[in-house]
Amino acid sequence: MMTLTVAEWRTLLSTVAVFNILAWLLATALLQRRRAALGDELFLMRRWQLLLSAGYVFGCAYRSFLPVFDVPRLVLVDSWMSSVLMGRSVATLAELCFVAQWALMLREVSRATGSRVGHITSFWIVPLIAVAETCSWYSVLTTANIGHVLEESIWGLCAGLLVLSLVAIWPRCSPRQRPLLAAWCAAGVVYVAFMFMVDVPMYWTRWLADELAGRTYLSLSQGWIDVAGRWVVSHRQEDWQGEMLWMSAYFSVAVWMSIALVHAPVHRPAPQALR
Template identity: 70%
Template sequence: MNGDVFSWWAFLSTIATLNIAAWAYAAWQLQRRRPLMDAEAFALRRAQLLLSAGYVFGCAYRSYLPVFDVPRLCLVDSWLSSVVVGRSVATIAELCFVAQWALILRATSRATGSSVGGAISSLLVPMIAVAETCSWYAVLTTSNLGHVIEETLWGLGAALLVISLVEIWPRCARRLRPLLAVWGAAGLGYVFFMFLVDVPMYWSRWLADEATGRHYMSLAQGLLDASSRWVVSHRWADWHSEVAWMSLYFSVAVWLSIALIHAPLPAGRRLRPH
């Protein structure tokens, strides 16, 4: 294996292991603090813990077995590295992650009386469900246009989240405003990354494919191909375009997921998780 690829893989695997340990510690902390919480607060934290588990373990799986979906590239020669398995894990994990944000935004909106935040919290999961559908279309047909739409929806979702935080800001206690500022800055940074880096990258790939007259698969052909074909590559040239987003996504995003388990809420009426 190329030394750079091995170092990157070792980094992902180490971070994944540490993230699992951090989630387990968060679960222990929640259980320890249970006597100090009312039933509704504990139910909300427990929902966050379970949703975070889906994201943490899903990202760990994808860190141990990295897959580059459209060209069917992987590092480990196993059916566990097939695009169908990896994309299924990713879909569950990402829906869990956005559900965490929707849940805490809904609870915060209820506590502060923010109708804007409440409306946006109801939009986030359906929006990302559509994004996941577009992602499946892209990986099955090998058309990067699906990824363009997918990443655009993720960026719009983050932008809506930032808008909701701005609207909630004056309604929040001063002690919580620094946390809102951090969330807002992180969300804004994500929006800029998506629309200045990620979406243009997939758009340029799609344009390049169109220019060369690439033949796209049908959904049925793509499902068979993604289920049965995986190409092992240990070349840095094949992976370098994926390194930045995977490294950030499987580390920083996972830390945010774990942090949401214990994120403070404004005083007021809490939302019972459904």
């Protein structure tokens, strides 16, 4: 990311967004072709996956075309559509759709394998992420990064719960499906490590710096007015450098995972789990 200019980075994000939309449309066509093979009940579950994926894919595409750096109110396009209010609203809806996908998939796998741990986790992760989104809005409105510290910590916690649930499900899955489960676990471990070793410390450092500088934060009511009507256009490399890496990964790899969940293999219990 450090080798890209801001203009090149935005072009990259936009190109990936178009690719992601095309990939989602292809996933839609493939799901329809698989309807008979899946059966009515499983097809209904995967159709929900498809609809939730649409929320995430198109939400991320919107944010790719109109990047926003929330707390300092920085944008690349001078338009109300780039406002923090619009960007954060789209992000909230998209992220809730994404975590709902994981909850549905975990519930599907847990039902197939009889895992109580996975079943319980599938009910908790969406409410937890709703709390995380509330913390995010607090930071965005007040400009106090402590809300982002809590938000990212909850995301890391939920990813950790997903990994633990998959580990609990492991003995109950057939050997053919364990490589996929292992890949999900590995991705989850990497994500948790990134959140607690990079993301959370970054926001914690920003908050401490603001506290030491005696920064005056906005009230919630002031924040609503501010995010709706104020945005600062900037194309300076130093303003966006800290956001480029995570946005690039978030709007590409995470979106591909969302689309892949629509066509995830049907899980079957291991032979010993049937006895």
